[in-house]
Amino acid sequence: MIGALDRGLRHLGARVVDGIWKLGAASRFTATLLLRSGTSLRRFQLTLDEIHFAGVLSLIIIIVSGLFVGLVLGLQGYETLKRYGSAEALGTLVALSLVRELGPVVSALLFASRAGSAITAKIGIMKSTEQLSAMEMMAVDPFARVLAPIFWGGAISMPLLAAIFSAFGVFGGYLIGVVIIGVDAGAFWSQMQASVDLWDDVMNGVIKSAVFGVAVTLIALFEGYDAPPTAEGVSYAVTRTVVTSALAVLALDFVLTSFMFTGV
Amino acid sequence: MKRTTIDLWVGLFVVGGLAALLVLALKVGNATTVTAADGYRVTAEFDNIGGLKPRAPVKSAGVVVGRVASIAFDNDKFVARVTMLLDKTYRFPKDTTASILTSGLLGEQYIGLDGGGDDEVLKDGDRMRLTQSAMVLEKMISRFLYSKAEEGPQGDRP
Numbered sequence: 001m002i003g004a005l006d007r008g009l010r011h012l013g014a015r016v017v018d019g020i021w022k023l024g025a026a027s028r029f030t031a032t033l034l035l036r037s038g039t040s041l042r043r044f045q046l047t048l049d050e051i052h053f054a055g056v057l058s059l060i061i062i063i064v065s066g067l068f069v070g071l072v073l074g075l076q077g078y079e080t081l082k083r084y085g086s087a088e089a090l091g092t093l094v095a096l097s098l099v100r101e102l103g104p105v106v107s108a109l110l111f112a113s114r115a116g117s118a119i120t121a122k123i124g125i126m127k128s129t130e131q132l133s134a135m136e137m138m139a140v141d142p143f144a145r146v147l148a149p150i151f152w153g154g155a156i157s158m159p160l161l162a163a164i165f166s167a168f169g170v171f172g173g174y175l176i177g178v179v180i181i182g183v184d185a186g187a188f189w190s191q192m193q194a195s196v197d198l199w200d201d202v203m204n205g206v207i208k209s210a211v212f213g214v215a216v217t218l219i220a221l222f223e224g225y226d227a228p229p230t231a232e233g234v235s236y237a238v239t240r241t242v243v244t245s246a247l248a249v250l251a252l253d254f255v256l257t258s259f260m261f262t263g264v
Numbered sequence: 265m266k267r268t269t270i271d272l273w274v275g276l277f278v279v280g281g282l283a284a285l286l287v288l289a290l291k292v293g294n295a296t297t298v299t300a301a302d303g304y305r306v307t308a309e310f311d312n313i314g315g316l317k318p319r320a321p322v323k324s325a326g327v328v329v330g331r332v333a334s335i336a337f338d339n340d341k342f343v344a345r346v347t348m349l350l351d352k353t354y355r356f357p358k359d360t361t362a363s364i365l366t367s368g369l370l371g372e373q374y375i376g377l378d379g380g381g382d383d384e385v386l387k388d389g390d391r392m393r394l395t396q397s398a399m400v401l402e403k404m405i406s407r408f409l410y411s412k413a414e415e416g417p418q419g420d421r422p
Contacts (some may be wrong), residue, residue, distance in 0.1 A: 095292045099293075121304065202288045
């Protein structure tokens with residue numbers, strides 16, 4: 001009995017200490033990454049390659065998901081709004097929910113599973129096959145040469161992906177609402193324009209997605225860099241990347257939303 | 265420079281992302297509203313503004329002619345002072361009435377302007393003297409109940 005309790009407490013304590021250790025390591029990792037980012041700006045080709053990997057190759061999934069989210073929002077929103085006789089407000093509903101919430105959040109989740117997991121796997125395998133150590137032996141800084149370009153590539157790609165997601169979502173809502181169901185096109189766009197504000201809604205969405213991009217890329221890089229250099233360790237790290245970044249995105253979304261959309 | 269295809273794709277991606285932002289800003293959002301540069305400010309005082317918010321539309325005959333710039337409380341007169349930014353292509357006479365209206369039954373509130381017959385037009389910084397406050401549902405109901413209570417004994421009660 002006492003033994004079981006003792007073991008439980010020890011386990012809990014070890015978990016807490018491990019978590020705090022990891023947080024400290026992640027902070028030091030972030031600081032090092034930012035301090036050695038100079039190369040990724042001077043040799044911009046490295047960053048371009050990473051934008052190609054994180055952004056361009058994620059385009060298909062982002063566009064298709066955005067379109068379908070917009071289609072579903074159009075259908076569901078129309079069914080609900082119709083009951084209150086305000087089907088013309090469909091444009092407002094689709095645009096506001098996409099620009100404020102769904103665009104940044106869903107594309108960040110997709111980004112975490114599409115690009116984040118790949119980043120972790122890449123860094124984890126580079127570490128376990130000692131490519132990172134080999135770089136250090138050749139006096140090539142792996143932070144400047146490998147990690148920082150990936151970070152900037154992800155941070156630059158994410159807001160653009162979220163904007164593309166939202167734009168295609170609005171187009172999907174338009175397809176269902178106006179083209180198929182037959183809501184008046186003028187009312188659809190004008191009500192949307194009357195209620196979506198450039199700064200309060202569109203720009204806050206961009207800020208959100210930029211924050212999510214930084215968070216997801218950092219988590220992916222750190223989990224890869226921190227992974228135990230075994231096949232199992234890398235696979236756990238990839239799983240942790242997806243889970244942690246999904247939770248981080250949702251928690252950050254709540255915090256940012258409570259800052260942005262309060263008051264008048 | 266080698267690897268031009270990647271550059272091309274990244275370029276297309278960035279252009280596409282910026283185009284999506286532009287679409288969101290211009291087509292979805294209302295970036296094309298009146299700004300301080302091409303408008304003039306007028307104020308109006310209301311006893312009660314109801315649920316009016318900054319950036320609410322100012323309409324005349326149903327056409328949006330401006331936006332509510334700011335709302336402040338006047339602590340001397342205990343009224344709400346609403347500053348409106350009107351498009352300078354529209355001119356209104358000095359005795360224009362500003363009233364707070366609601367679009368639809370549950371819609372958002374806006375300011376409606378009804379032009380008067382004065383020869384002079386409102387200029388930047390002017391104050392509209394004729395205003396009509398927002399309808400407050402509780403006040404309307406209580407007024408209705410009082411008027412019912414007054415005619416109570418002769419009512420349909422046997």
